[in-house]
Amino acid sequence: MPGRARPLPRAFYRRETTHVARELLNKVLRMPDGRAGRIVEVEAYCAGVDPAAHTYRGQTARNATMFGEPGHMYVYFTYGMHWCANAVAWHGVPGAGVLIRALEPLRGLPAMYEARGGVSERLLCSGPARLTQALGITGAQDGADLVRGDGPRILDDGTPPPLHPVSTPRVGIRVGTDRLWRWYVPANPHVSAARVQSVQE
């Protein structure tokens, strides 16, 4: 990691979700035990107008963190087995955040391999549920303060976001596919391979 990693200010997350998403590229997600990875792929889930967002139909027990303070982590459970992590980020209308979809592993790789069970480095953190498994993130960290907490933090190590991030539709959703709210670092090998979804009539 070039430079010394420093926390992002709370105000960083109090901006438009799509803007925060792009700015989160190349930031560092670091766990208390030292496991860390560079964020290379994100998706924005916006408030009010976004039918793909968990918060689209209002606040529930599951998504309550998204309606809380920006800069905290929203962790949800899906497909009966997977955890996914978001950075809460919104301005004005609450209930929005940024899904972290892939990391480039930086530190603590042995612990990541142990948690993931013998996969290649390219597959270690290249997917929203792969990276939570590699870092040990579960629902226990839902609501964690990414700015000031003792748990997971998002840090700036001086690496700027890419000047021209690649923009695509989001992965794994059936509504809101017209919005190009997925971004990734161009040519980074740790970006997840978005599968082609078969559409049945």
Added chain:
DNA sequence: GTTTCGATTGTG
């Protein structure tokens, strides 16, 4: 109360 389905992944 009951049913459906998911911001996914690994395997065949």
Added chain:
DNA sequence: ACAATCGAAACC
């Protein structure tokens, strides 16, 4: 192409 696997959301 399909199963795994379970809680939240949706529906009645």
